[in-house]
Amino acid sequence: MRAIALMVRALSGVNWLVGNVFSWLALGIVAVCFTVVVQRYVFSTTQVWMQDLYVWLNGAMFTAVAGYALLRDDHVRVDIFYRPASLQRKALIDLIGVFIFLIPFCWVVFIYGLPFVQRSWRIWEGSPNWGGMPGYWVLKTFILVFVAVVFIQGLAMVGRSILVLAGKQDLLPDYLRYGHGRE
Known part of the structure; x- marks a missing residue:
């Protein structure tokens, strides 16, 4: 049982780290979006690559922090029962x-997403927008x-x-136990 507790800590630790690192992209999204708005309405100009950038940062952040949201029980669920x-x-x-x-969903997304990502890498896909950012393959990799x-x-x-079912929840730190957070 201690090995299982160690595994839970390690896997949750990965998502805790990834979630905390990628959540900082929110600050970058706000800064880039603000810059685009100022460029457009104050200077009557815009940079397409900057518009791509804040959309891409948003996509990268939300896909990367999905495991962290699951760790924190922040996903929407119907919790009548x-x-x-x-x-x-x-x-x-x-x-x-x-x-x-969850596992079948991950499998389906992986099976259908992998060729999509591989093709993007193979052709070094760039933005579909003229003047947009190169490296669209990086964003598509976030599917995986x-x-x-x-x-x-x-x-x-x-x-x-x-x-929990074995009566060994005490082997987990408080932040990984049921009853912590929103539950």
Whole structure:
């Protein structure tokens, strides 16, 4: 059981780090968007690559922090049954949800996204907008980053559920336990 707890900590730690690093892109998004607005309305000019940049930063941030949002239980869920449930029932719901919904979803996104990303890398795809940013393949790669961070957090959820169902939730730090945060 200690190995499972260690795995949950390690996988959740990856998403904690990625989430905290990529959440800083929000500041860059605001700065670039503000600059584009000032250019357009004060100087009557615009740079297409800057418009691409804030859209791309937004896409990169939201795909990269998806696992972090899952770690923090910030995803939207219909919790008519989940919120009032006991810890064991929540663990069972999460365990079933990961295997029935999350892992197949990750698989489908990976299978359909991989050729899309590979093609983009193969042709060094740039912006579809004239005068836009080069390196569109970097943004498309975040499709696979999304799959990776959500999948590893799903594995962490499985481990956490196993620990709870085995009565070993105490092996996890407080921030990884049920009852922490919004639950």
